[in-house]
Amino acid sequence: MDLTIRQGVNLHIIPTDQFRLTTVVVNFATPQTATNPTVRHLLANILESSCQKYPSQTLLARKLDDLYGTFLSANVARVGQLHNFRLRAQMINDQQAGEALFVQVMDLLAEILFHPLKDDDGFDPTTIKVQRANLAGILRSVTDDKQFYAYQQVEKQFYDLDSVMWHPSYGELELLDKIRPADLVTAYRQMLASDQVDIFVLGNVDTATVERSLQSWPLAARQQLSTIADYHQPFHHHLRVRKEHQRLSQAKLDAAFSLPVYYRDEGYYAALVMNGLLGGSPYSKLFLNVREKAGLAYYADSQVRAFGGHLVVETGIQTKNYSRVRDLIKQQVVELQEGRFTDEQLAEVKAALVNDYQIGLDSPLNIIEHRLVNEMSRHRELIDVPAAVEAVTRQEVIEAARLLRLQAVYFLGGEQNE
Amino acid sequence: MNKQVDEQLKISRYSQVLDNGLRVELLPMAGYHKTYAIMSADVGSIDNDFCLADGQHVHLPAGVAHYLEHKLFEKKDHDAFDLFGKLGADSNAFTDFTRTSYLFSTAGKLHQCLDILLDFVQEPYFTPELVDKERGIIASEIQMYQDQPAERLYMGMMANLYPHDPMRNDIAGTVNSIQKITADDLYQLYDNFYHPANMSLLVVGKLDPQETMAWIVDNQAKKQFRAHYQRPRSFTPADPTARDVIRSGHVTMPVTRPQVMVGLRGIQHFTSGRERLKYRLSADLLLALLFDENSANFLKLYNAGIIDDTFGYQLEMQRGFHFAGFSTATEQGDAFINQVEDILNRADAELDRSQQFFTTIKRAWIGRLVGMLDSPETVAERFAGRLYDNALLTDEIAALKTIELKDLQRVVDLLIKPARLTNYQVLPKN
Numbered sequence: 001m002d003l004t005i006r007q008g009v010n011l012h013i014i015p016t017d018q019f020r021l022t023t024v025v026v027n028f029a030t031p032q033t034a035t036n037p038t039v040r041h042l043l044a045n046i047l048e049s050s051c052q053k054y055p056s057q058t059l060l061a062r063k064l065d066d067l068y069g070t071f072l073s074a075n076v077a078r079v080g081q082l083h084n085f086r087l088r089a090q091m092i093n094d095q096q097a098g099e100a101l102f103v104q105v106m107d108l109l110a111e112i113l114f115h116p117l118k119d120d121d122g123f124d125p126t127t128i129k130v131q132r133a134n135l136a137g138i139l140r141s142v143t144d145d146k147q148f149y150a151y152q153q154v155e156k157q158f159y160d161l162d163s164v165m166w167h168p169s170y171g172e173l174e175l176l177d178k179i180r181p182a183d184l185v186t187a188y189r190q191m192l193a194s195d196q197v198d199i200f201v202l203g204n205v206d207t208a209t210v211e212r213s214l215q216s217w218p219l220a221a222r223q224q225l226s227t228i229a230d231y232h233q234p235f236h237h238h239l240r241v242r243k244e245h246q247r248l249s250q251a252k253l254d255a256a257f258s259l260p261v262y263y264r265d266e267g268y269y270a271a272l273v274m275n276g277l278l279g280g281s282p283y284s285k286l287f288l289n290v291r292e293k294a295g296l297a298y299y300a301d302s303q304v305r306a307f308g309g310h311l312v313v314e315t316g317i318q319t320k321n322y323s324r325v326r327d328l329i330k331q332q333v334v335e336l337q338e339g340r341f342t343d344e345q346l347a348e349v350k351a352a353l354v355n356d357y358q359i360g361l362d363s364p365l366n367i368i369e370h371r372l373v374n375e376m377s378r379h380r381e382l383i384d385v386p387a388a389v390e391a392v393t394r395q396e397v398i399e400a401a402r403l404l405r406l407q408a409v410y411f412l413g414g415e416q417n418e
Numbered sequence: 419m420n421k422q423v424d425e426q427l428k429i430s431r432y433s434q435v436l437d438n439g440l441r442v443e444l445l446p447m448a449g450y451h452k453t454y455a456i457m458s459a460d461v462g463s464i465d466n467d468f469c470l471a472d473g474q475h476v477h478l479p480a481g482v483a484h485y486l487e488h489k490l491f492e493k494k495d496h497d498a499f500d501l502f503g504k505l506g507a508d509s510n511a512f513t514d515f516t517r518t519s520y521l522f523s524t525a526g527k528l529h530q531c532l533d534i535l536l537d538f539v540q541e542p543y544f545t546p547e548l549v550d551k552e553r554g555i556i557a558s559e560i561q562m563y564q565d566q567p568a569e570r571l572y573m574g575m576m577a578n579l580y581p582h583d584p585m586r587n588d589i590a591g592t593v594n595s596i597q598k599i600t601a602d603d604l605y606q607l608y609d610n611f612y613h614p615a616n617m618s619l620l621v622v623g624k625l626d627p628q629e630t631m632a633w634i635v636d637n638q639a640k641k642q643f644r645a646h647y648q649r650p651r652s653f654t655p656a657d658p659t660a661r662d663v664i665r666s667g668h669v670t671m672p673v674t675r676p677q678v679m680v681g682l683r684g685i686q687h688f689t690s691g692r693e694r695l696k697y698r699l700s701a702d703l704l705l706a707l708l709f710d711e712n713s714a715n716f717l718k719l720y721n722a723g724i725i726d727d728t729f730g731y732q733l734e735m736q737r738g739f740h741f742a743g744f745s746t747a748t749e750q751g752d753a754f755i756n757q758v759e760d761i762l763n764r765a766d767a768e769l770d771r772s773q774q775f776f777t778t779i780k781r782a783w784i785g786r787l788v789g790m791l792d793s794p795e796t797v798a799e800r801f802a803g804r805l806y807d808n809a810l811l812t813d814e815i816a817a818l819k820t821i822e823l824k825d826l827q828r829v830v831d832l833l834i835k836p837a838r839l840t841n842y843q844v845l846p847k848n
Contacts, residue, residue, distance in 0.1 A: 020791055057720065061712030092788050144675070358526070359451060362451055
């Protein structure tokens with residue numbers, strides 16, 4: 001059930017008795033800029049740690065424990081070029097708790113959002129200091145996960161330097177130091193006043209109770225988003241290659257291909273099936289030919305960036321195999337473009353996609369994410385996803401593969417004397 | 419088939435031990451699309467030394483249980499993994515210190531997937547050629563762990579806590595030890611531990627209990643197993659008194675942030691699985707009381723910058739051993755070690771004034787465990803067979819409700835001994 005509470009403030013209630021947990025997501029969306037991911041990430045960490053009523057992390061955590069261990073978190077995420085600030089709560093339902101737990105949690109969410117630990121001068125300085133230091137630690141250690149680091153680097157190679165997408169959705173260390181207390185207040189006010197708000201409630205809930213619990217939330221009418229999630233950039237004819245070396249026993253080779261097919265576009269499900277054949281499933285060409293048959297990679301997979309118009313291949317390999325693996329990746333793409341895959345492989349990949357989709361229906365967060373993405377991309381109507389996957393033809397897969405054009409390569413080598 | 423209904427938690431359990439000894443547990447979940455099945459053998463990485471009923475000792479190279487897990491999927495003319503794949507099902511396997519598990523999840527192809535699972539686990543096909551082929555893949559898996567700071571931290575701590583026991587090695591073994599593994603070794607381990615009487619099968623999610631049990635019974639009726647099975651005696655700690663714990667250690671590697679872990683080894687023996695479960699739940703609550711995000715201790719360490727959101731703690735309970743671990747990324751490793759040890763040593767005094775906090779924490783844990791029932795994976799993966807006398811999450815919730823503050827006191831008395839503490843740090847190069 002979708003309701004407009006006020007213009008730009010939408011409530012989505014998904015009643016179900018499948019789960020013992022009730023899930024609430026409050027999503028604030030705005031176009032990403034070069035700087036807003038960092039300040040919004042810091043803001044999320046500040047807001048989730050305390051509020052006026054529970055002015056320390058300890059007191060807030062104890063309150064959550066008293067609410068039957070309610071889970072609460074605030075974080076940031078990106079859907080295409082839209083930056084999302086998300087407050088999320090999960091609690092056992094009132095039937096399991098044996099009391100009216102839901103409304104108590106909604107009241108707590110209102111405290112967190114509208115009465116943070118803040119006075120006329122801004123947010124509590126101690127909280128800012130601690131959260132700034134923590135976020136700095138997290139941003140610094142991003143480079144420790146080499147697979148993720150390599151993925152970030154190939155994305156940076158792919159995106160144009162002046163693109164907002166070049167800036168990661170979780171923020172940047174260099175910008176963190178520059179955030180002043182006043183910037184946090186501005187970001188907070190802007191978010192509450194102007195962001196599109198989507199509130200999702202999924203679980204065994206009473207619709208009237210949900211609506212009533214939101215009546216006191218001071219969210220004024222605002223514009224619905226005029227931007228949609230899809231990000232476009234012109235194709236660049238010069239292949240961008242970057243290599244670096246670190247002391248590692250396993251090297252990483254990642255590649256980004258242009259794939260101008262967006263979420264729910266015509267050809268979108270064909271692109272997903274094509275990706276499944278290339279590297280999106282354990283039955284894929286990359287997995288079977290690069291990892292299993294040639295024994296050249298510990299992992300080799302691919303994913304469609306459905307709001308970014310591209311596809312990313314990731315591999316973990318030995319430094320000395322760089323050229324061979326690069327050739328093999330290219331060869332797998334060519335094979336798809338030439339239709340060199342069996343009907344059996346096609347059927348397997350489709351079955352896996354349908355299986356994954358149905359399995360996703362057992363996860364409240366996944367159901368909400370799916371609905372949220374539909375909102376952000378203005379594809380609100382629900383479609384029969386399994387039928388759309390099943391309908392994909394061999395020719396459509398070949399056409400999707402033919403759209404692939406290599407744009408960027410990133411190689412993180414181990415020691416060069418290997 | 420024995421049926422137990424939990425009206426409050428809204429879940430039913432169907433149990434049966436088949437004629438061949440296989441324990442089967444079925445948990446239907448209304449409204450779900452997915453079915454999750456997990457078949458486990460009571461054998462893990464620490465069981466490479468064992469003693470047969472006739473007194474004969476068998477010594478196999480470290481990493482053999484994990485190697486076997488990798489190879490069990492592969493057959494003469496196919497790979498079981500591909501059979502699941504053709505049905506769109508996901509399959510996986512993992513080896514732990516004391517348990518090896520094979521699992522799949524499917525939306526709608528349960529009967530076929532169950533047959534594939536039972537058949538590939540119960541019909542081994544190990545040849546020297548196939549075993550050789552895997553060596554490089556497993557070696558690179560071990561090398562990959564070597565690059566991960568969190569893995570190095572954990573294994574370094576374990577090697578200090580159990581310097582003379584098989585837990586000191588990575589579950590996958592070492593690059594050297596796996597060179598020696600042969601097809602015969604895999605058969606040795608398999609024949610001694612993969613008997614149905616040493617295994618369990620749990621199916622959770624979308625299923626019809628009668629129909630599902632009939633499928634399993636049918637599958638098993640077609641196979642022959644030894645009539646009398648006696649599990650070999652395997653792991654016991656080299657020093658049951660834990661006087662061999664090494665106080666401290668570190669490694670340097672290219673990380674931006676140092677990481678530190680404190681370990682505390684327990685030596686308690688348990689006469690039943692349910693006693694062990696109660697001890698573990700009591701220890702969980704005790705550690706939460708001392709270290710959870712809502713404790714005064716946590717806030718003090720957090721505000722001093724000694725811990726951050728990477729801080730974690732847990733009690734790990736396994737067959738034959740258990741320990742508590744506390745870890746964080748921090749620039750103040752030594753301060754972390756001192757503070758954690760100090761908090762543990764003061765646990766007695768802290769418990770005395772914690773009745774109200776105990777009630778809060780217990781309420782929170784009940785809520786969290788009830789929430790876990792929504793996840794078929796979690797329900798299945800928390801099942802630990804004989805370790806807790808076949809307790810399911812529902813039994814954990816029931817046991818948790820009975821725990822009182824004095825049970826936590828008992829854990830303090832039994833577990834917290836300064837001589838059984840160790841610490842380990844991963845430090846940046848330079």
